[in-house]
Amino acid sequence: MLGKTKREHLVEAVKFFSSKGWTPATSSNFSFRETSKNIVISRNGVDKSKFAVNDLVQVNNSGGLIKSQGEKSSPETLIHTCVYNQFSDVNCVLHTHSPTSTTVSRLCKNKGEISFSNYEILKAFDGIRRHDEEVILPIFPNSDDMSEFCSWLGDYFSKNGFIHGILVEGHGLYTWSNSIDGAKRQVEAFEFLLECELLETSVNRNRGSGD
Numbered sequence: 001m002l003g004k005t006k007r008e009h010l011v012e013a014v015k016f017f018s019s020k021g022w023t024p025a026t027s028s029n030f031s032f033r034e035t036s037k038n039i040v041i042s043r044n045g046v047d048k049s050k051f052a053v054n055d056l057v058q059v060n061n062s063g064g065l066i067k068s069q070g071e072k073s074s075p076e077t078l079i080h081t082c083v084y085n086q087f088s089d090v091n092c093v094l095h096t097h098s099p100t101s102t103t104v105s106r107l108c109k110n111k112g113e114i115s116f117s118n119y120e121i122l123k124a125f126d127g128i129r130r131h132d133e134e135v136i137l138p139i140f141p142n143s144d145d146m147s148e149f150c151s152w153l154g155d156y157f158s159k160n161g162f163i164h165g166i167l168v169e170g171h172g173l174y175t176w177s178n179s180i181d182g183a184k185r186q187v188e189a190f191e192f193l194l195e196c197e198l199l200e201t202s203v204n205r206n207r208g209s210g211d
Protein backbone atom coordinates (compact mmCIF):
# COMPACT_ATOMS: atom_id res chain seq x y z
CA MET A 1 0.00 0.00 0.00
CA LEU A 2 1.34 3.43 -0.90
CA GLY A 3 1.43 6.17 1.67
CA LYS A 4 2.36 6.21 5.32
CA THR A 5 2.32 3.18 7.58
CA LYS A 6 0.36 3.40 10.82
CA ARG A 7 3.65 3.66 12.69
CA GLU A 8 4.73 6.64 10.57
CA HIS A 9 1.31 8.16 10.99
CA LEU A 10 1.54 7.90 14.78
CA VAL A 11 5.09 9.33 14.81
CA GLU A 12 3.83 12.33 12.85
CA ALA A 13 1.08 12.91 15.43
CA VAL A 14 3.56 12.60 18.33
CA LYS A 15 5.88 15.18 16.75
CA PHE A 16 2.94 17.52 16.25
CA PHE A 17 2.02 17.23 19.96
CA SER A 18 5.65 17.82 20.89
CA SER A 19 5.76 20.97 18.71
CA LYS A 20 2.73 22.27 20.63
CA GLY A 21 4.50 21.78 24.01
CA TRP A 22 2.13 18.99 25.09
CA THR A 23 4.80 16.30 25.73
CA PRO A 24 7.43 17.87 28.04
CA ALA A 25 10.46 16.07 29.50
CA THR A 26 9.96 12.68 27.75
CA SER A 27 6.40 12.46 29.16
CA SER A 28 3.26 11.28 27.38
CA ASN A 29 2.50 8.00 25.60
CA PHE A 30 0.76 6.92 22.43
CA SER A 31 -0.52 3.69 20.92
CA PHE A 32 -2.62 2.05 18.23
CA ARG A 33 -4.24 -1.36 18.03
CA GLU A 34 -2.29 -3.45 15.51
CA THR A 35 -4.27 -6.71 15.65
CA SER A 36 -6.88 -8.21 17.96
CA LYS A 37 -3.98 -9.61 20.02
CA ASN A 38 -1.50 -6.75 20.26
CA ILE A 39 -0.98 -3.02 20.35
CA VAL A 40 1.93 -0.81 19.29
CA ILE A 41 2.99 1.76 21.91
CA SER A 42 5.71 4.34 22.56
CA ARG A 43 8.66 3.07 24.54
CA ASN A 44 9.55 4.70 27.82
CA GLY A 45 11.74 7.77 28.29
CA VAL A 46 12.04 9.16 24.76
CA ASP A 47 12.29 12.87 23.95
CA LYS A 48 9.14 13.24 21.83
CA SER A 49 10.70 15.93 19.61
CA LYS A 50 13.04 13.16 18.38
CA PHE A 51 10.44 10.41 18.34
CA ALA A 52 10.92 7.84 15.54
CA VAL A 53 9.35 4.63 14.29
CA ASN A 54 11.89 2.51 16.19
CA ASP A 55 10.69 4.10 19.44
CA LEU A 56 7.49 2.05 19.09
CA VAL A 57 7.23 -1.42 20.68
CA GLN A 58 4.65 -4.18 20.50
CA VAL A 59 2.77 -5.32 23.61
CA ASN A 60 0.04 -7.92 24.08
CA ASN A 61 -3.45 -7.20 25.44
CA SER A 62 -2.18 -7.56 29.02
CA GLY A 63 0.57 -4.98 28.45
CA GLY A 64 3.46 -7.48 28.23
CA LEU A 65 6.23 -6.73 25.73
CA ILE A 66 6.40 -8.96 22.66
CA LYS A 67 9.98 -9.84 21.60
CA SER A 68 11.59 -7.58 24.22
CA GLN A 69 15.11 -6.50 23.32
CA GLY A 70 15.83 -4.61 26.51
CA GLU A 71 13.47 -1.73 25.84
CA LYS A 72 10.58 -0.82 28.12
CA SER A 73 7.08 0.26 27.13
CA SER A 74 5.57 3.22 28.91
CA PRO A 75 4.70 2.55 32.58
CA GLU A 76 1.18 3.67 31.66
CA THR A 77 0.75 0.88 29.10
CA LEU A 78 -1.90 -0.75 31.29
CA ILE A 79 -4.16 2.29 30.91
CA HIS A 80 -4.00 1.83 27.14
CA THR A 81 -4.75 -1.90 27.29
CA CYS A 82 -7.60 -1.24 29.74
CA VAL A 83 -9.23 1.11 27.19
CA TYR A 84 -8.69 -1.30 24.26
CA ASN A 85 -10.02 -4.26 26.23
CA GLN A 86 -13.11 -2.27 27.25
CA PHE A 87 -14.02 -0.70 23.89
CA SER A 88 -13.62 -2.95 20.85
CA ASP A 89 -14.11 -0.02 18.41
CA VAL A 90 -11.17 1.94 19.83
CA ASN A 91 -8.01 1.59 17.73
CA CYS A 92 -5.87 4.48 19.00
CA VAL A 93 -5.18 5.90 22.50
CA LEU A 94 -3.24 9.16 22.93
CA HIS A 95 -1.98 10.74 26.16
CA THR A 96 -0.50 14.24 26.56
CA HIS A 97 0.82 16.34 29.47
CA SER A 98 -0.01 19.89 28.41
CA PRO A 99 0.20 22.80 30.87
CA THR A 100 -3.48 23.62 30.21
CA SER A 101 -4.87 20.11 30.81
CA THR A 102 -2.68 19.75 33.91
CA THR A 103 -3.78 23.11 35.33
CA VAL A 104 -7.48 22.53 34.66
CA SER A 105 -7.30 19.04 36.20
CA ARG A 106 -6.06 20.63 39.44
CA LEU A 107 -8.52 23.55 39.40
CA CYS A 108 -11.54 21.33 38.72
CA LYS A 109 -10.60 18.19 40.68
CA ASN A 110 -13.35 18.72 43.28
CA LYS A 111 -16.03 18.80 40.57
CA GLY A 112 -15.02 15.27 39.49
CA GLU A 113 -15.77 16.00 35.83
CA ILE A 114 -16.07 18.78 33.29
CA SER A 115 -19.11 18.99 31.03
CA PHE A 116 -18.68 20.66 27.65
CA SER A 117 -21.71 21.80 25.69
CA ASN A 118 -22.59 24.62 23.26
CA TYR A 119 -19.17 24.57 21.63
CA GLU A 120 -18.98 24.19 17.84
CA ILE A 121 -15.78 22.14 18.19
CA LEU A 122 -17.69 19.33 19.91
CA LYS A 123 -18.40 18.04 16.39
CA ALA A 124 -14.72 16.94 16.32
CA PHE A 125 -15.59 14.10 18.73
CA ASP A 126 -16.63 10.65 17.55
CA GLY A 127 -20.41 10.37 17.36
CA ILE A 128 -21.12 14.04 18.18
CA ARG A 129 -23.13 15.76 15.46
CA ARG A 130 -24.50 18.87 17.18
CA HIS A 131 -22.86 21.74 19.07
CA ASP A 132 -25.41 21.40 21.89
CA GLU A 133 -24.66 17.76 22.64
CA GLU A 134 -22.60 17.10 25.77
CA VAL A 135 -19.09 15.68 26.14
CA ILE A 136 -18.16 14.69 29.69
CA LEU A 137 -14.51 14.62 30.73
CA PRO A 138 -14.14 12.91 34.12
CA ILE A 139 -11.19 13.80 36.36
CA PHE A 140 -9.45 10.87 38.03
CA PRO A 141 -7.01 11.16 40.91
CA ASN A 142 -3.44 10.41 39.93
CA SER A 143 -1.81 7.16 41.04
CA ASP A 144 1.58 5.54 40.60
CA ASP A 145 -0.10 2.16 41.03
CA MET A 146 -1.34 1.27 37.55
CA SER A 147 -3.39 -1.73 38.76
CA GLU A 148 -5.23 0.55 41.17
CA PHE A 149 -5.75 3.21 38.50
CA CYS A 150 -7.05 0.66 36.00
CA SER A 151 -9.54 -0.70 38.53
CA TRP A 152 -10.92 2.86 38.96
CA LEU A 153 -11.11 3.20 35.20
CA GLY A 154 -12.81 -0.18 34.77
CA ASP A 155 -15.40 0.73 37.45
CA TYR A 156 -16.09 4.05 35.72
CA PHE A 157 -16.54 2.39 32.30
CA SER A 158 -18.87 -0.22 33.81
CA LYS A 159 -21.08 2.47 35.34
CA ASN A 160 -20.98 5.07 32.55
CA GLY A 161 -20.31 3.24 29.28
CA PHE A 162 -18.38 4.92 26.49
CA ILE A 163 -16.65 8.24 27.09
CA HIS A 164 -14.25 10.15 24.84
CA GLY A 165 -11.42 10.62 27.32
CA ILE A 166 -10.31 11.36 30.86
CA LEU A 167 -8.24 13.93 32.73
CA VAL A 168 -5.84 12.75 35.41
CA GLU A 169 -5.27 15.20 38.26
CA GLY A 170 -1.97 17.07 38.05
CA HIS A 171 -1.02 14.83 35.17
CA GLY A 172 -2.73 15.18 31.78
CA LEU A 173 -5.24 14.02 29.21
CA TYR A 174 -6.13 10.65 27.68
CA THR A 175 -8.39 10.37 24.66
CA TRP A 176 -9.16 7.59 22.19
CA SER A 177 -10.89 6.95 18.91
CA ASN A 178 -11.31 4.35 16.19
CA SER A 179 -8.43 5.89 14.18
CA ILE A 180 -5.13 7.73 14.70
CA ASP A 181 -6.57 10.78 12.91
CA GLY A 182 -9.71 10.70 15.06
CA ALA A 183 -7.74 10.49 18.30
CA LYS A 184 -5.36 13.28 17.20
CA ARG A 185 -8.35 15.45 16.33
CA GLN A 186 -9.82 14.79 19.78
CA VAL A 187 -6.55 15.71 21.55
CA GLU A 188 -6.67 19.05 19.72
CA ALA A 189 -10.38 19.52 20.48
CA PHE A 190 -9.94 18.72 24.19
CA GLU A 191 -6.92 21.03 24.39
CA PHE A 192 -8.97 23.82 22.80
CA LEU A 193 -11.90 23.21 25.17
CA LEU A 194 -9.65 23.08 28.24
CA GLU A 195 -8.00 26.32 27.22
CA CYS A 196 -11.45 27.92 26.87
CA GLU A 197 -12.37 26.54 30.31
CA LEU A 198 -9.25 28.08 31.81
CA LEU A 199 -9.84 31.44 30.11
CA GLU A 200 -13.45 31.51 31.23
CA THR A 201 -12.50 30.68 34.83
CA SER A 202 -9.90 33.44 34.78
CA VAL A 203 -12.33 36.01 33.31
CA ASN A 204 -15.02 35.05 35.84
CA ARG A 205 -12.55 35.38 38.73
CA ASN A 206 -11.43 38.82 37.57
CA ARG A 207 -15.04 39.91 37.19
CA GLY A 208 -15.79 38.62 40.68
CA SER A 209 -12.83 40.37 42.31
CA GLY A 210 -13.70 43.64 40.51
CA ASP A 211 -17.23 43.84 41.94
Ligand SMILES: [Zn+2]
Nearest residue numbers: 028076095172
Ligand atom coordinates in the same frame (compact mmCIF):
# COMPACT_ATOMS: atom_id res chain seq x y z
ZN1 LIG B 1 1.39 10.46 31.75
